[in-house]
Amino acid sequence: xxxxxxxxxxxxxxxxxxxxxxxxxxxxxxxxxxxxxxxxxxxxxxxxxxxxxxxxxxxxxxxxxxxxxxxxxxxxxxxxxxxxxxxxxxxxxxxxxxxxxxxxxxxxxxxxxxxxxxxxxxxxxxxxxxxxxxxxxxxxxxx
Numbered sequence: 001x002x003x004x005x006x007x008x009x010x011x012x013x014x015x016x017x018x019x020x021x022x023x024x025x026x027x028x029x030x031x032x033x034x035x036x037x038x039x040x041x042x043x044x045x046x047x048x049x050x051x052x053x054x055x056x057x058x059x060x061x062x063x064x065x066x067x068x069x070x071x072x073x074x075x076x077x078x079x080x081x082x083x084x085x086x087x088x089x090x091x092x093x094x095x096x097x098x099x100x101x102x103x104x105x106x107x108x109x110x111x112x113x114x115x116x117x118x119x120x121x122x123x124x125x126x127x128x129x130x131x132x133x134x135x136x137x138x139x140x141x142x143x
Contacts, residue, residue, distance in 0.1 A: 020038055020040060020139060021035075021038070022038055022074070022139065022140075022141075025071065025072075025074070025140075026071065026072040026073065026074055026097070026140075027072075031141065033070070033071075033141040033143065034143065036143075037070075037141045037142050037143035038139065038140070038141055038142075039067070039068075039069075039139070039140065039141070039142050040137060040138070040139045041064065041066075041067035041068075041069075041073070041137075041138050041139075041140075042136065042137045042138070043135075043136060044080070044133055044134065044135045044136070045060060045062060045133045045134045046133055047080060047081070047082075047131045047133045048131040048133075049133070050127070050128075050131075050132060050133045050134065052124040052127040052128055052132065053124050054105075054123065054124055055123065055124075056123055057090075057105055057106055057107050057108070057122070057123060057124075058105075058106040058122060058123055058124045058126065058127040058132070059103060059104070059105050059106070059124075060103070060104050060127075060134060061101055061102070061103050062077075062101055062102050062103070062104065062134055062136055063100070063101045064098075064099065064100055064101045064102070064138055065100040065101065067138060067140070067142075068142045069099040069100075069138070069140040069141065069142060070099060070140075070141050070142060070143060071099055071140060071141055072097050072098050072099050072140065073097075073099070073138040073139055073140025073141075074138065074139050074140065075094050075097055075102060075136060075137070075138045076092075076136065076137045076138075077091065077092050077094065077104065077134055077135065077136045077137075078091070078092065078134075078135045078136075079091035079092075079104075079106075079132055079133070079134060079135075080132070080133050080134075080135055081127075081130045081131050081132035081133065082130045082131050083129075083130040084122065084126060084130055085130065085132050087109055087110050087122075088106045088108070088109065088110065088122055089106070089107050089108045089109065089110050090104065090105050090106045090107040090108070091104065091106060091134075093105065099140070104134055106122055106127065106132075108122065109122055
């Protein structure tokens with residue numbers, strides 16, 4: 001119990017400080033922007049509101065323009081939904097990222113014995129039917 005209390009005391013200050021430090025930028029370079037300009041922006045394309053398209057795959061675009069980044073941020077994603085979203089390939093693979101947005105391409109099914117009744121191929125109709133949506137976190141510079 002004492003160890004837990006010490007860990008909590010040590011980490012609570014760091015967690016509540018609100019500071020983020022970028023060591024390397026999107027290109028693998030040391031950033032040259034001032035620290036006060038570093039910001040984290042987060043959002044979701046919306047459960048049931050995401051625009052999916054594409055034959056034999058599901059593609060969506062995520063708009064980051066309201067974040068105000070001046071360069072391409074570092075982006076992390078997850079795929080949410082009501083079904084089969086745990087069996088796809090491509091949900092965290094970011095394509096054509098820029099300071100104003102990026103694309104996600106769901107390109108197929110991961111081979112698993114978890115759900116033998118799932119469809120062999122996922123496409124935009126699967127994504128729409130199961131309310132797939134992209135949750136994202138982007139950290140970058142605004143000046």
